[in-house]
Amino acid sequence: MLRRPGLRLASLTSASRCLKRGASRQSGQAEQAFKSKNYVPKPSWSSSRVLLLSSLIGATAYLGGVNHDYERFPLSWRSKGLRYASKSEMEKAIVELRSALGEDAISTDDEDLLRHGYSEWSSINIDQLPVAVAYPQSTDEVSQIAKVCLKYKIPMIPYSGGSSLEANFSAPYGGMSIDFSHMDKILSLHADDMDVVVQPSVSWMNLNEEIKDSGLFFPVDPGPSARIGGMVGTSCSGTNAVRYGTMKDWVINLTVVLADGSIIKTRRRPRKSSAGYNLTNLFVGSEGTLGIVTEITLKLAVVPQETSVAVVTFPTIRDAAAAASKVMRAGIPVAAMEIMDDVQMAVINKAGSTPSRKWKEMPTMFFKFSGTKAGVQENVKLVKAIAKAHKSGAFEFAVDAQEQRTLWSARKESLWSMLALRREGDEVWSTDVAVPLSRLPDIIEVSKTEMDALGLFASVLGHIGDGNFHESIMYNSSDPKERAAVEKCVKDMVDRALEMDGTCTGEHGIGLGKKESLIKELGLDTVGVMRSIKSALDPHWLMNPGKIMDVPS
The missing domain is CATH 3.40.462.10 (FAD-linked oxidases, C-terminal domain)
Structure with a gap:
């Protein structure tokens, strides 16, 4: 159920109000002030409350009349040959992934689900959570997760900093949230070449702190809690954009896990290349709808005198x-x-x-x-x-x-x-x-x-x-x-x-909140091209479905 200012789709009981009171992680002085004032209590988010909420909203249609089965494992969904996992299939996938990756690699903890499906600072939230959260530690593990999700037709939603503002990491079709908190390493710094290879959960602020002795820095500077994976996903910018440009200007190449679990690298490491399609910029700004980014090579700039x-x-x-x-x-x-x-x-x-x-x-x-x-x-x-x-x-x-x-x-x-x-x-x-x-x-x-x-x-x-x-x-x-x-x-x-010939979003992305505005901005034909690209790379619409454009219905 889409819930945003000005639009009430259902009356919410105390169980659903618990959903709206979830605590979020913040960073920086004001974030700490927000946490210390403790304005909203942390909910007791038990399985019984999940079931109660599910039963309350089970009859509600989302995204143009799509029917959901809002059980604890919600997703029995069919449309034009597309099918998302049933409860029993989701349970099998969780068992299979825990066997392959370890018991702790997959969480169904209620607090975890709440944190990965609801954001205190997002302009839009939905009354639906992911069914499980995966915690991969490598690109190969992300590939294994994708293969199992493809097998059972489970939606995959990448999650890094969790600071997006347009419900970019929400889970309208449930599925598997893929949290990169264990993939937070700077893999290699090439100071002479002025580039660095990082994993998705590296914070841009921590990156600059770690490389400061090199005389180099990464100039894209959005909110304090943003991490590189999410910054790639939304093609964000920040206060330095007027001088240094936006995220798309600083990404050299990406390692991406596709919907079928295959692993690609979009380019090699030179700053300049005219070899083939510009796949790097295809994935930058795609909000995880085309593939899951697991490694990023970034340009660096010289610290000014x-x-x-x-x-x-x-x-x-x-x-x-x-x-x-x-x-x-x-x-x-x-x-x-x-x-x-x-x-x-x-x-x-x-x-x-x-x-x-x-x-x-x-x-x-x-x-x-x-x-x-x-x-x-x-x-x-x-x-x-x-x-x-x-x-x-x-x-x-x-x-x-x-x-x-x-x-x-x-x-x-x-x-x-x-x-x-x-x-x-x-x-x-x-x-x-x-x-x-x-x-x-x-x-x-x-x-x-x-x-x-x-x-x-x-x-x-x-x-x-x-x-x-x-x-x-x-x-x-x-x-x-x-x-x-x-x-x-x-x-x-x-x-x-x-x-005024402008854009509906300069840096927050489309997510759930601005899909109608994207059509107004670019027209149905252009969005149709985007839809064709997604269908080619993700024919079962498993990659962050419902973001940027509606799932076919």
């Missing part, structure tokens, strides 16, 4: 957006350029994410400059002149590396800061769009006005240097009118972005 971080306020959000557009049009090579509105700055102050700083609660731009010392000084001078022409306040610069981290953490911890302020029953809808740079001031101004009109705790923030911005709205999940108003506000923002 000099880095400077500055913060500057503007009287309105439009002034800030217009200044950002002019900076980009002037060709000034800023390393990063982020925007946060007055509400988001207040959130950071209230959450205490940067305890050494009290921020002005005004529209604020965060700049990062990097390069040679002379180059940084010249770029700062040019940006100051543009900002001043758009009514900016004075630039505040970090005095040392520690203060740089403190300043930048205000932006990086924004979502966690908002989550930390929730009361019980509150939810946060966080989503993103991107538009051509020239339209950015228009869409941000209108979207900000519409959010303010909700009368809710709502903010605008984003990677303004590449036209990508986010809305985050806190609302009372038990109030149908509030949910409907939030859904309309978000839908209007997405439609407005598409009208």
Whole structure:
């Protein structure tokens, strides 16, 4: 059952409410604040509660009338020759995998299932969990899991950091969640070649910490808890995207396990190749719907000689957006350029994410400059002149590396800061769009006005240097009118972005939440090509089914 703001499909008993209260893992200062305040109790998630929930929602159809058997092992499903595993088949698969990989390799623990099917920070959740969680330790073990899942027709859902926002790792057809927490190693660093080979559960932050003595770093920087596998799956970006690009620009090759268990490598290790189809970028952004990524070779960049971080306020959000557009049009090579509105700055102050700083609660731009010392000084001078022409306040610069981290953490911890302020029953809808740079001031101004009109705790923030911005709205999940108003506000923002020749998602991916918007954006013919590619690689639709496009029905 799809459950999102503005759409109630069934009344939920205390058993299903337990599902909504699952605890999640967070990282960073604000995440720790969220955990320490303990706003929602951890549920007692017993088998009897699973069965109770299953019986309550068993008659509900999902994704256009697909009939489910919501038992403890739910999935007896048929459509146009497609069939997902029955209860007895799922049980046989679990026994077979435990025999092959070890008893601990497959979990059916209730808390594990909850953690792998529900996310505290996702904008969308569904009232369905995976049936089991697999914990492979190598590519070969992932291949064995895939072969057994193919044999019994069990859906496979890859899971790394669990921080996606569009239900990308949810399990609408149950099946097997494949958790890479044991595949968290840096396999090889080639410093002279400026690349590194990693497993999916390596954190981008830990990667940079481990390789810092090489003078190199990996520049893609999404949320603090993101891991490389999920970053590949959603083709994410981050604050450094304006200078360094997005995930697809930094992946050299991938090792992928296909739906039948076969193992392929998309390319060799040179940065440049014109050999055949670009299979690497085919899998980047596919959200696990085409195959399971088990190893990733990444480009690395040289750590800049000099880095400077500055913060500057503007009287309105439009002034800030217009200044950002002019900076980009002037060709000034800023390393990063982020925007946060007055509400988001207040959130950071209230959450205490940067305890050494009290921020002005005004529209604020965060700049990062990097390069040679002379180059940084010249770029700062040019940006100051543009900002001043758009009514900016004075630039505040970090005095040392520690203060740089403190300043930048205000932006990086924004979502966690908002989550930390929730009361019980509150939810946060966080989503993103991107538009051509020239339209950015228009869409941000209108979207900000519409959010303010909700009368809710709502903010605008984003990677303004590449036209990508986010809305985050806190609302009372038990109030149908509030949910409907939030859904309309978000839908209007997405439609407005598409009208401006933009995209429905700059970096969060499609998941379950934006499939209709993807069709609006690209059209049925283009999505049909995607469907054909998936059918060729995954004819039984076992790889993360229901994401990006609907399962055939």
